Structure formats: structure tokens, C-alpha cells
Amino acid sequence: MTENIFTLLTQEVRGLLAALLPDLPAEALARVQVEPPRDPAHGDMATNAALVAAKPARMPPPKLAAALAERLLALPMVTEATPAGPGFVNLRLDENFLRGQVSTVLKAGTAYGDSRLGGGVRANVEYVSANPTGPMHVGHCRGAVVGDALANLMKKAGWAVTKEYYINDAGNQVQALGWATYWRYVRTVTMDADAWNAENAERRFGVALQYRGDYLVAVGEALAERFGDTLMPREVGASELPPEETMSAFGPALERGWLVKTSWIDTCRETAVAMMMVAIREDLAMLGVAQDVFRSERAMVEAGAVEGAVSLLERKGLIYEGVLEPPKGKTPDDWEPRPQTLFRATDFGDDVDRPLRKSDGSNTYFANDIAYHADKVGRGEQLLIDVWGADHGGYVPRMTAAVKAVSDGRVPLEIVLCQIVHVLKGGEPVRMSKRAGTYITLRDLIEEVGRDAVRFTMLTRKSDAQMEFDLDRVVEQSRDNPVFYVQYAHARCCSVLRQAEAMDPALTAGLGAVSLAALTDGAEMALIRRIAAWPRMVEAAATAREPHRIAFYLGDLAGDFHVLWNRGRDDSTLRFIREEDPVATRARLALVAATATVIRSGLGVMGVTPVNEMR
């Protein structure tokens, strides 16, 4: 845990204000903030204290600001306190106090910026949760990176975080996967693969083959190896049809005259899901993502969790049988009023009540999702965060309503939506089609540009803004590639420290306790101020659930450092290492080491590996 100079000053200001105005309501006191002013000419920090206290205190803001400024000036770390503008108090901090942050960083290491803000609250961050119907592609990638970085960020800011992956292994999608896998199995075993082309198979099975990608070939082969030809379909005449009472053991193919046991499809599905999950975990590992918990939807359903959740809602009087109005304006062609089992989502802010059962009696995805979120609540999670693709945006109100209902409003659910990523190559958008198998897999992407570039770039936009991922740009070694720019700053830091140590190991020893008085240059102080802002940045980004802010901060930090470096090119007295002045050298090396530490701390949140040299 390291000090945050902004919260430190906030406490001081609140304390002084409360002493000045004993009757000030706590609500006003809570609105008192200390933040860096936009214009650095206004000083290191500014507080709105006089503005927020003026009305309840019945005093004009400037007068209050003047009184507050006088008291703030008495603080040891404050060298200037001036009322300004409509009632701000601008503060300038003692430079020794600021320099002290360098030592603080070096003592704390990458734990610098850790915070207790989250108060140890148990937060569950669920992300990726791709259907296990194929390898991960770029569409999943953004959510994976955003979720992982957000989890890291909140951990750093003091939440007790669980990273979770929900395996959607129940429902129609994986059923379709089972059939596609079965088709691959048949093509592996049969002597006449042409006769079992996709069109013939669809006709004979009576199902659509949604997943035709090559990645299922290996699953078909694995099944062929294990079961030989025992799962092969058999053509039957009308006279050979199985008795009525066993018909249910066969799927839709039977009507087309083909015997295919549903248990075979189950086997195919299970095998495929298992193998896909292995592949997905490999993909995640390549991306540097490792969730703590993998939860199976099917296992949850089979354990009766959905019935449990529904009856819980029933006991709360939130379930009823009813008929929904058709959507206003646009009525679907096949719309017909139908009584359904509905959840009273409107009681919790949703527009309409939401169905829990399909017409065939099975549960909707929503019902399963209620059970799943109730399960998280039941595990003692106190804050739920789901990272979703933006195409699920319409689903947000009903899910938050459901979590309110099952947790009696105790557990908030927050949804982070991730917009589409458009991949560009040579300035041209790369078109992707799942059906045609032309989509870019996560593996392709990582092999092309590297894991760190993928992760960093995915965090260079607010998650709910669309992003263009330019394959050429992210590997470019120039100022306008933030990945490179930040990595290069870290490598330069390491390079300086290596050189110094090679000259004399005593130069780099014990930097945490070195005298920093020689750090007087404006560019040096600017870098120190940036470093001192890191703990505040962590808290702000975590509170806003916006990990991309870390990327922007690191870009700024790198910029400050590069400025300093480049000044050494024009003026050799500003170089970090000056043989004739070991005291200044040691102070500057401490600053360099602190810069590298903060970069590492930030990259750690982003899950990006810092490099020690550029090649």
C-alpha cells in the first residue's frame, strides 16, 4: 500500500474545512475534491472546497477560499496556497515533498499505486465466455483483454477479484456443434466422403450444419478412433422403424429414414466441447489470460440450479403466467399472442417482463443466466461485472433487473460493453465471414503482431467505442505507435541503468535512499509529478471500470520521459549519467528507476510484458 498524495491532501483540506466550519454538513464535505488543475500554471493541485461549502456556510466562495488558503499554507508540504477564479484554492507543493515520491516508488516497487479503495469487496469479473463451438477469433479478443485488465486493475485498487469464464455448453449452439462434429465423424469413417458432403448430410440428418470449419476434423477423427464405425448412421425402410416408445432415442434424421441415436450426438457434442475448451484455454494462455473459475452452464443446469432460481423468484412473487404485447411498431411476421412464464423485470427497471420458458417447455437462455448469476451471488460475490459484446446491449436491463431480484438489491451487476473491432491490413478492412471460414483467429493475430501488441492496442480505446486494429500500425516502431512508445521508454530506462552499473556498480546500489535534491530541472519535476499521479490514476480508472486509461497514462508518462532523454542530446549536462557528478547521477538514476517501475506497474495491469531492450 502506498500513499496517494491526492487523497492525503484531500483529507487535510477536509480536516481544515471542518475545523473552519464546524456546522458544515457531511454531505458537502464529501464533495470536497483535490485534483490536479487542467492548467499546470495553476499549481500542482486545486480544491473546490470553498465552492461546495459556500452555499451551506452562507459565505461568498472567494472569502471562504481566502480563509482556507491561509490555513493550507501552514501545512508543511504546501508552499503556496492562493484563492483563484470563482473560489478555487490553488496549491503548490514543496518540491522536496514531491521528490520524495521517487523514493516511495523505489521502496514499493510495482506495488506502487496499490490501493485499498475496493475495501476487499469480493468482485467477480466474468469475461470471454465464448461458446465452445470453435477457436477464439478477434471478436472475442477485445473482451478478453478488457476483462482481464479490468480484473487486474480492480485487484490493484483493493477489490478481492475472481476472474471467471462461463462455458455456454448448453443450448442450441452446442447442439449444432454436436451435429457438425457427427458429420465430421461420418466423413472420417465412410468409404465415400463425397456422398456425405455437407448438403447431403443436412438433408439426411434434417439439421443445418452451422459449423463447417476444418477445426472439427480432428474431433471427428478422435471419435472415429475411439468408436470405430459403431456410431455410423444406418438407412432404414418404413418396415424397420423402431417401435413408438423408443422413437425418442432418435433425432430428426429418423423422419428422413436414417437411424442416428441422439446419444451419439450427445457424445459428439461432449467430445467437441471438451476439445474446444482445451483449444480455447490454449488461446487464452497465448493471450496471457488465465481465469480462476470456469463454470459449465450444462453442469449448472443438470444440478437443478435453474429450477432453484425460478422457485426463488416465485417465492418472491416475481413470476407469473402472462401474454406479452408485441414489440411496438415492428411486429415479427410469426407473432402470435401466447401465455408464457414471465419474470417481473419491470419491477426492477426493465421495459417489459421477460420470458423464462420457450414454447417447447425448455428454459430460455435468460432463465439459465439468472440461475448462473444467482449462483455467483450464492458463492458470496459482492459485486458482479460482466464483459459483453455490444450486440448484447439490449440484454443489459433484464439481467441487471434479475440480479437485483435474486440478491434483494444487495449485489450490483455492472456490464462493460465492448464494441466491434475492425481489423485493417494495408489500410484495407479485412472482411470476415464465419461461414466461409475466413475470419481471423486469435492465434493468427498473435502470431502476426505478438501478444503484447494485441493486448496494449486493445486497451487504447474506450471499450464502448469502435476500434480499428491496424495490423501494420501496431508493429510500427515510431512515435505514433503507443505500444512501441511505452515499451521503448522502459527499454531506455533499463539501458541507462545497465550502463551506469557497468561503469560503477555503486552508482545503482541503494537508489531508494539516495539524495534527490539535484532533481531541479523542469522536465525532471514534470516527470516526478506524473509519477506521483499514478496511485490516483489507478483509483480513478478502477472506479470508472476503464482500464484503457492506464494505456493513456503510460503514453503520457513515456512522453515525459522521452522529453527528458532528448534534452540530454542537446545539453550534455542534462544527461542521466555524468561522470563528474556522481551525486546528480545517483539522483537521476533513482528517477529513471522509478519511471521504469511505474511503467512496469502499469503494464502489469494491462498484462503486457515490459521489455528491457529494443531489438
Next chain:
RNA sequence: GCGCCCUUAGCUCAGUUGGAUAGAGCAUCGACCUUCUAAGUCGAAUGUCGGGGGUUCGAAUCCCUCAGGGCGCGCCA
């Protein structure tokens, strides 16, 4: 038709949760550097924060409204 998200410099985007004269990079223009600590430096110019209205000490930020772009809209997950 309804709901949600987005619209900030020529381009790509930030904007510290309502703070002061709205910022950065690229591109443009003008100087400098030609070497070391390779993968430049400094300066200039650039705005109806999509339009309009409101809330208040104060709005790019909150509310209403209009325009343009994206997403979604009962038995898909």
C-alpha cells in the same frame, strides 16, 4: 415504430465523473539536429465540443428536443 450507445481540431482520439482560457498525436507550416543515449527536437496555426433549449456560482460532461452514425427489439446464445 420503440429503446440503448456514439457525434470534440483536416485525421485518429483523450478529457481526471460538474470546474478555471477544451487537450495530445498525426498531418500542415517555420526553424533546428546529421549524433548519439538509433528509431529526432523546438515553435506556430487549428474548434459553433453535431444544432437548439434548460438545470446552477460554473456544462464537452446532467435533463429535454432535433439531426446524423451504430446496436438491439418474445420461443438465438
